[in-house]
Amino acid sequence: MSNGNKSLKKFFKSNNFIGSYKSVDSIPSFNNISECCFIGRSNVGKSSLINAITNNKKLAKTSKTPGRTQSINIFNISEGINLVDLPGYGYAKVSKVLQNQLSDLVQNYFEFRSNLIHVFVLIDIKVGIKNSDIDMFDILNNFQKKFSIILTKIDKCPKSFIAEQNTSTLSLMKNYNNFFSNLFYSSAKTKHGIYDIQKDLYALSLDS
Ligand code: GDP
Numbered sequence: 634m635s636n637g638n639k640s641l642k643k644f645f646k647s648n649n650f651i652g653s654y655k656s657v658d659s660i661p662s663f664n665n666i667s668e669c670c671f672i673g674r675s676n677v678g679k680s681s682l683i684n685a686i687t688n689n690k691k692l693a694k695t696s697k698t699p700g701r702t703q704s705i706n707i708f709n710i711s712e713g714i715n716l717v718d719l720p721g722y723g724y725a726k727v728s729k730v731l732q733n734q735l736s737d738l739v740q741n742y743f744e745f746r747s748n749l750i751h752v753f754v755l756i757d758i759k760v761g762i763k764n765s766d767i768d769m770f771d772i773l774n775n776f777q778k779k780f781s782i783i784l785t786k787i788d789k790c791p792k793s794f795i796a797e798q799n800t801s802t803l804s805l806m807k808n809y810n811n812f813f814s815n816l817f818y819s820s821a822k823t824k825h826g827i828y829d830i831q832k833d834l835y836a837l838s839l840d841s
Contacts, residue, residue: 673755675721678785681821714838752780788820
């Protein structure tokens with residue numbers, strides 16, 4: 634194992650759940666530690682990805698309690714950066730009223746949370762980009778937030794399909810080139826791509 638790989642492992646090994654918040658106002662400033670948030674359609678693999686990044690199977694509960702999925706959950710990594718789990722969107726089982734409340738919570742977070750430095754939008758590679766994802770890119774564009782895309786669950790697809798999704802995603806991102814940064818791939822199952830995401834998060838923690 635390279636030294637870089639070892640120190641990254643060490644960095645992410647020190648992780649803990651800080652809290653669950655139902656409004657942006659109630660989130661403390663945490664001494665202005667920078668935050669990177671994760672968002673995507675429900676079932677996209679967000680919890681599994683956060684667990685894979687931190688190598689902690691229990692951190693973001695994959696078997697989620699309803700209360701926790703409707704709030705902003707924050708995890709600290711080595712006092713260097715906070716990872717923020719935002720409520721998923723496009724969840725058919727929650728009422729329109731609740732969907733609107735969740736959407737307000739997320740938009741308030743983008744608009745008012747000054748600790749936020751980068752957004753990771755997760756897309757299930759097999760499902761592809763849907764209208765609700767495009768709405769999310771537009772929101773991020775409006776709030777002038779830098780974002781990256783993570784195509785998740787790549788263990789489910791052949792390489793040729795991954796290549797097709799790569800081309801179409803990058804083509805769409807030409808419309809967002811002021812704020813789009815990187816395209817990542819991940820499998821929480823095989824851990825493919827996790828190292829690249831960890832490297833990026835670590836670099837973001839140093840930048841800020
Ligand atoms: P969330 O709702 O976005 O937090 O999604 P979860 O992390 O709970 O994952 C939703 C479902 O997808 C679960 O059944 C996971 O086991 C599965 N899943 C998540 N990530 C992967 C992955 O990388 N590969 C495969 N094959 N399944 C995954």
